[in-house]
Amino acid sequence: MNLLRTTLSLLGVTIGIFAIIAVFTLVDSLEKSIKDSLSFLGTNNINVEKWPYGFGGGPYPWWKYLQRPYPTYDEFEFLSENVKHAQAITIAASRGGIIAKQGSSSSVDLSLVGTVYEHQNVYEIPISTGRYFTPQEAEAGRNVVVLGSRPAKELFPTGEPIGQDIKIKGLKYHVIGVIKEEGESFMGTPSNDDNIYMPFKSFTKIFYSGARGGVEPSITVKGLESDIGLVELESELRGLMRKKRSLKPKEEDDFALNRPEAIANFIGSTFDVIGFAGGIIGGFSILVGGFGIANIMFVSVRERTNIIGIQKSLGAKNYFILFQFLFESVFLSVIGGGFGIILVWLLSFINLGSLDLVLTFSNIALGLGVSAAIGMASGIIPAAMAARLDPVIAIRTQ
Numbered sequence: 079m080n081l082l083r084t085t086l087s088l089l090g091v092t093i094g095i096f097a098i099i100a101v102f103t104l105v106d107s108l109e110k111s112i113k114d115s116l117s118f119l120g121t122n123n124i125n126v127e128k129w130p131y132g133f134g135g136g137p138y139p140w141w142k143y144l145q146r147p148y149p150t151y152d153e154f155e156f157l158s159e160n161v162k163h164a165q166a167i168t169i170a171a172s173r174g175g176i177i178a179k180q181g182s183s184s185s186v187d188l189s190l191v192g193t194v195y196e197h198q199n200v201y202e203i204p205i206s207t208g209r210y211f212t213p214q215e216a217e218a219g220r221n222v223v224v225l226g227s228r229p230a231k232e233l234f235p236t237g238e239p240i241g242q243d244i245k246i247k248g249l250k251y252h253v254i255g256v257i258k259e260e261g262e263s264f265m266g267t268p269s270n271d272d273n274i275y276m277p278f279k280s281f282t283k284i285f286y287s288g289a290r291g292g293v294e295p296s297i298t299v300k301g302l303e304s305d306i307g308l309v310e311l312e313s314e315l316r317g318l319m320r321k322k323r324s325l326k327p328k329e330e331d332d333f334a335l336n337r338p339e340a341i342a343n344f345i346g347s348t349f350d351v352i353g354f355a356g357g358i359i360g361g362f363s364i365l366v367g368g369f370g371i372a373n374i375m376f377v378s379v380r381e382r383t384n385i386i387g388i389q390k391s392l393g394a395k396n397y398f399i400l401f402q403f404l405f406e407s408v409f410l411s412v413i414g415g416g417f418g419i420i421l422v423w424l425l426s427f428i429n430l431g432s433l434d435l436v437l438t439f440s441n442i443a444l445g446l447g448v449s450a451a452i453g454m455a456s457g458i459i460p461a462a463m464a465a466r467l468d469p470v471i472a473i474r475t476q
Contacts (some may be wrong), residue, residue, distance in 0.1 A: 090367025091345065091414030091449060092421070098361070099422045099437075099445045102435050107435045123200065123338055124308055124315060126157070126297035130334035146332045149297045151278065154194070156322050157297065165300045165312040166199035169278060171293040173285055178229050178274060182242045186231035189273045192281020192293075200300045203270065208240040208255030211277055219279030222252040226273040227259035247284050251276065308337070348371065367414060368456040375460035376409050386464055386474035400465040407457020410431075415449025 128146045132138040154169035161167060178185045197203070202240045203210065203224070211222050223244065230239045239253045260269045278295075285293045301311040305410040312335055319333050379386070386399060402465040418444055 086208065088367070088370075088410060088414035088417070090370050091364060091452065092367070093228055093419040094152060094361065094364030094367055095415040095418030095423045095445045095449055097418075098364070098448065099419055099441050100184065100425060102444065103164040103370075103388065103426070103435060103437050104437060106441065111434075115403065120334050122301050122303070122308065123332075124299050124301065124312055125336040126153075126299070126315060127317060127334050127336055131336050135203050138429065143334070149295050149333070151282075152171055153319070153322055154295075155299050157315070157318055158196075160318055161299060161311075161314060163302055163305055163314050165302060166196050167297065167299045168194055168200045169282060169295055169297045170194075170197060171278070171285070171295040172273075173293055176246060176274065178233060178244050178246050180233040181370070183233050183235065185229040187272070188229055190281065190284075191273050191280065192278040192285075193273050193275060194278050198277075200298050204258040205255050206258040207238075208253070208449070210255055211275075216277040216279070219277050219283065221249065221251045221280055222254045222276065224255040224257060224275040225253055226257050226269075226271045228271045229257045229274060242257065246274070249278075249284065267273040292322075365410070368452045370435070371407055371410055371453060372460065375403060375457045377461075378406070379460050379464045382464075382466065384473060386467050387469045387471070390467070390469035396465040400461045401465050403461035404457050405455065407461065408453035411453025412446060412449045413444050415452075418449075419445045 128148050129140075129143050139397070149169065151169060154167065158167050164181040170191055172189050172191045173217045176190045178188055195216040197209065198210055205224070206227075208224070210224060211220070215222050221275070223235070223246075225239055225244075229244075232243055233239065234242065239256055240252050243250050244253060255271045257275075259272050267336040281293075299311060299315060305311050315335055317330065317412050320331065323332060325332065371382070389399065419437070422441075422445075423437050426437050428435070
């Protein structure tokens with residue numbers, strides 16, 4: 079009966095720790111995968127755009143922003159010449175659903191990105207073969223392109239793309255580079271694999287920019303590492319954009335300064351709520367296990383009262399008796415928690431597709447720490463009762 083009671087109590091702790099750590103591990107892995115999927119947004123950047131990000135929690139007042147103008151190439155050049163608290167600045171516009179052709183081969187559902195030479199200094203564009211376009215090619219609006227890995231494979235299944243020509247919207251473009259393959263992300267977010275890069279001025283030969291029905295350019299500014307929180311850069315950009323658009327002091331901004339990390343922070347706060355809810359659910363199981371361990375310790379004190387009396391008569395101090403039972407309680411709880419962590423570790427070997435489930439050291443430490451705390455809380459009263467026993471009365475107890 080004692081073995082059964084102990085096993086059931088440990089099972090309660092095991093299930094509780096498993097539930098908590100499994101939830102935290104899943105949440106951490108999901109959050110990491112999603113943030114990795116959003117890495118294409120860049121870091122330490124501020125985007126100058128028409129529409130602000132809608133993470134305010136209330137209704138999105140789209141009607142306020144509908145009549146705003148889009149950023150322009152002229153504004154990009156103005157900021158490039160005047161901004162001081164920045165490493166690099168770029169302008170980019172994109173259009174999806176593009177079809178590229180080469181001879182009898184074609185590649186569909188591509189994203190055509192028009193940008194400038196400085197784009198590679200703001201976002202990572204790893205070139206596997208060939209090169210990126212030069213400042214001269216970008217300024218002149220030459221018909222050159224850098225292919226993502228998918229159009230490169232589909233348009234040139236047996237040959238080398240570099241130096242060849244492709245057609246987009248009936249216009250001929252010269253292939254000068256191919257981007258390294260990135261693979262599919264967890265959320266299916268855009269990657270360079272499906273992109274075709276060309277100079278911004280070449281892009282506007284196909285799609286007009288900044289008007290109704292046209293593409294929507296975005297200016298991205300990469301801040302200095304020393305600018306903590308990008309405070310100086312944001313202030314500088316706001317002042318320059320207001321000056322460029324001749325806004326009066328009382329007029330509101332007719333542009334948005336968006337930070338890509340706001341998306342990651344919003345995702346992180348959402349997962350914090352999910353993790354908290356999972357922790358509460360697992361906490362009920364631990365609570366049951368904790369009461370079970372407390373019951374075990376009360377029974378243990380009662381069964382070993384005579385032994386406790388002998389120990390105290392031989393000079394054992396109260397704190398020795400206290401820590402003896404407290405250690406047993408913590409040890410039992412940690413064993414149960416350890417089994418729960420092992421179950422989570424075994425769960426990490428299950429193939430979940432593109433989701434990589436990783437049991438981190440911090441979650442292991444959390445599981446063991448919670449187990450130890452539950453053991454401490456469950457055993458403190460029985461241990462205190464044992465420490466306070468009168469040795470004479472205790473010895474006489476059968």
